[in-house]
Ligand SMILES: Nc1ncnc2c1ncn2[C@@H]1O[C@H](COP(=O)(O)OP(=O)(O)OP(=O)(O)O)[C@@H](O)[C@H]1O
């Protein structure tokens with residue numbers, strides 16, 4: 562595995578405040594990695610330490626194995642696309658995109674050729690002579706991207722590059738960006754606080770909370786095996802329940818929820834033996850039946866207490882006989898299929914792997 566970017570115990574303090582704490586991260590060459598976390602968790606600060614606009618208080622930043630912690634931005638083969646686009650207002654699209662190459666004194670003919678290719682890549686043909694003020698937000702965003710890509714950096718840092726776009730354009734740009742990254746083989750470090758965007762675009766996701774990486778993994782690991790309550794509830798919806806571990810054998814544990822219900826669960830993230838813990842259950846993993854099915858293991862009865870129409874899905878609030886309240890999500894009824902309504906009694910079935918032990922986070 563070729564490591565392109567490495568962070569070693571990187572910490573950034575502003576006065577007494579720790580914006581980034583002891584972050585270790587290896588980013589592979591050609592990888593699309595996303596830093597995901599709430600506002601203020603330290604995403605931009607991390608990017609700025611990779612690009613060199615910020616110096617760590619302690620720790621080291623390495624590019625292709627070389628320590629660049631104290632190198633200025635222009636000495637690093639890294640380009641950053643800023644959320645604010647930062648285009649030159651007096652320059653045309655063409656001039657904006659070619660700016661970096663002119664600064665590097667690349668020959669004129671080569672600049673023209675590379676700018677032409679970059680314009681085509683971001684589908685801005687015909688707009689070369691416009692000024693930024695004559696473009697839409699999405700078009701400006703693409704100019705900013707083309708301007709970064711045309712320099713062919715080894716690493717491209719993108720700080721919430723799609724946040725200003727409407728939902729439809731945003732989805733289109735997500736697909737375009739991902740294809741572009743694959744085509745060019747550039748390492749992308751992408752920042753967002755949009756969990757769906759992170760899940761669809763990334764090879765790996767680093768979930769950040771209060772300046773620390775809380776979990777690193779691919780989309781499926783992050784979604785299906787969250788390690789902490791923070792990850793479980795920041796990415797998607799989760800029922801977080803208090804429980805006591807009764808016994809453990811290998812990858813399974815038997816827990817008792819508050820209220821008495823016993824369940825067989827996934828024990829991957831169980832650190833110790835028995836004792837008090839938390840479990841996370843995704844709402845769509847609760848299979849609801851009007852009649853009991855299969856073995857009684859991980860099955861319990863509940864009543865539908867509330868129903869929310871969400872378009873493609875229905876969100877239900879369930880109350881078990883022991884008084885436990887759970888959120889469930891079911892695909893919307895198609896004609897002929899029995900639907901569930903407020904007041905209905907249901908049998909809830911859960912697969913042990915869909916009940917995950919999580920730590921408080
Ligand atoms: N120059 C600075 N001086 C003092 N505090 C700062 C400075 N820059 C950032 N911070 C603080 O560090 C923390 C992390 O900021 P950062 O900009 O990295 O967050 P972020 O994850 O990018 O948030 P957002 O999603 O809102 O962009 C914040 O609490 C912020 O107020």
Ligand SMILES: [Mg+2]
Pocket residue numbers: 604605606720
């Ligand atoms: Mg930010």
